[in-house]
Amino acid sequence: MSFLQVQKNIKKGILSPLYLLYGTETFLIEETIHKLLNKVLTEDQYDFNLSTYELKETPISAAVEEALTIPFMGTHRVVIVRDPQFLTGKDQSKVEHDLKAFENYITNPVPETIFIIVAPYEKLDERKKIVKLLKKEAEVLEATAFSETEMDKWLDGRVKKYDVEITKLGKEKLVQLLGNSLVMIAGEIEKLALYAGSGGVIDETVVQQLVSKTMEQDVFSLVDHVVHRRKKEALQVFYDLLKQKEEPIKILSLLARQFRILYQVKELSTRGYSQQQIAGTLKLHPYVVKLANQQGNLFDEKKLLLFIDELAETDYKIKTGKIEKQLALELFIIKVLGE
Structure with missing residues (x-):
C-alpha cells in the first residue's frame, strides 16, 4: 500500500492490528508511526500503553507477550519492534527469536493492540515463511522514494x-x-x-x-549553466564555491558524478526505459531524472563520454602534480562551454 493511502486510512480511523513498515525511506516510516500514535494514544498514555523493542537485543517473544496484555487506562496498546533481521537474508543478530510464537500472533492478533514491525531494509527475504505471512496478514508499507x-x-x-x-x-x-x-x-x-x-x-x-543549497546542488547548477552555455554564470558558481573554501578535487568529483548521471539517463532513455524505470534503476528521484534528461539532450553520448574521460584525466593530472587544481577545473569548464 502507498504511503498516501496508509495515511488516508489512519486519518479515517481504518486501522490494522498489524503493520509492516519496510524500506529505506525512514522519514515515511517514522511519519506513519507518528500518525498511528497520535490516532490511538494520548500523550499521558505513552508510559502505560507504548512499548518499543530493539530486536538486536530483545527476543520477539517479549514483544508478543506485551502485545497480548490488555491496554491500561485506554482503548489501545501500541507495540513497536525495530530491526527484525530475521526478515532478511542477512540475520547477524545473536538473539534467539521464537518465530513460531510470532507466527501464531500474526494469525491471531489482539484487536486492541497496534503491532508495528519496522524493517529499515531495501528488501526482505520473500522466501521466508514469516515474511510471506506478514505480507498476507499485515498492512504493508514499502517506504521507497516517491514517484x-x-x-x-x-x-x-x-x-x-x-x-x-x-x-x-x-x-x-x-x-x-x-x-x-x-x-x-x-x-x-x-x-x-x-x-x-x-x-x-x-x-x-x-x-x-x-532554501539553503548544498554543495551538490551548487555543482548541479554549475553543470546546468555549462550545458546551457552560460559562461558567466558557470564561472561565477565555480568561483563562489572556491570562496566557500570548497576543495577543487571534491568539486571535480561531483562534476564527474553529475556527467555520469547525464550519460546514464541518456543511455537508458535511448534503450526505451521510462522516467520512472530510470529513477528506480539509478536510485534517483524522477524530478532529477527529468532534469538530467533535459540536460543530456544537449549533447550526444560520445560527447558526454569524452567529458567523463577528460574529468578522469584532469583528476590524474592534479593528483600527480602536472597542473594546478583550480586552473585545471577552469580549463575544463571553459572547454566544455566551447564544445
Missing part, C-alpha cells in the same frame, strides 16, 4: 497544513535543490510557509531565495 505523482500529492498535502499553496515550478525547484531528502524538504516547507504567510503562494523564486 513524481506521489511527490506532487505529498507536497500539496504538506503545504495545505500551513494554509499556503505551492506552484508546479516551486515543487520542481524544491526537489532539484534538496533531492530525495523528505526530512529536509519537510523542514524547508515549514520555513517557506512562514515566509509566504497564510493564504500565500510558494513559487520558484521564493524557493530559490530561501
Whole structure:
C-alpha cells in the first residue's frame, strides 16, 4: 500500500492490528508511526500503553507477550519492534527469536493492540515463511522514494497544513535543490510557509531565495549553466564555491558524478526505459531524472563520454602534480562551454 493511502486510512480511523513498515525511506516510516500514535494514544498514555523493542537485543517473544496484555487506562496498546533481521537474508543478530510464537500472533492478533514491525531494509527475504505471512496478514508499507505523482500529492498535502499553496515550478525547484531528502524538504516547507504567510503562494523564486543549497546542488547548477552555455554564470558558481573554501578535487568529483548521471539517463532513455524505470534503476528521484534528461539532450553520448574521460584525466593530472587544481577545473569548464 502507498504511503498516501496508509495515511488516508489512519486519518479515517481504518486501522490494522498489524503493520509492516519496510524500506529505506525512514522519514515515511517514522511519519506513519507518528500518525498511528497520535490516532490511538494520548500523550499521558505513552508510559502505560507504548512499548518499543530493539530486536538486536530483545527476543520477539517479549514483544508478543506485551502485545497480548490488555491496554491500561485506554482503548489501545501500541507495540513497536525495530530491526527484525530475521526478515532478511542477512540475520547477524545473536538473539534467539521464537518465530513460531510470532507466527501464531500474526494469525491471531489482539484487536486492541497496534503491532508495528519496522524493517529499515531495501528488501526482505520473500522466501521466508514469516515474511510471506506478514505480507498476507499485515498492512504493508514499502517506504521507497516517491514517484513524481506521489511527490506532487505529498507536497500539496504538506503545504495545505500551513494554509499556503505551492506552484508546479516551486515543487520542481524544491526537489532539484534538496533531492530525495523528505526530512529536509519537510523542514524547508515549514520555513517557506512562514515566509509566504497564510493564504500565500510558494513559487520558484521564493524557493530559490530561501532554501539553503548544498554543495551538490551548487555543482548541479554549475553543470546546468555549462550545458546551457552560460559562461558567466558557470564561472561565477565555480568561483563562489572556491570562496566557500570548497576543495577543487571534491568539486571535480561531483562534476564527474553529475556527467555520469547525464550519460546514464541518456543511455537508458535511448534503450526505451521510462522516467520512472530510470529513477528506480539509478536510485534517483524522477524530478532529477527529468532534469538530467533535459540536460543530456544537449549533447550526444560520445560527447558526454569524452567529458567523463577528460574529468578522469584532469583528476590524474592534479593528483600527480602536472597542473594546478583550480586552473585545471577552469580549463575544463571553459572547454566544455566551447564544445
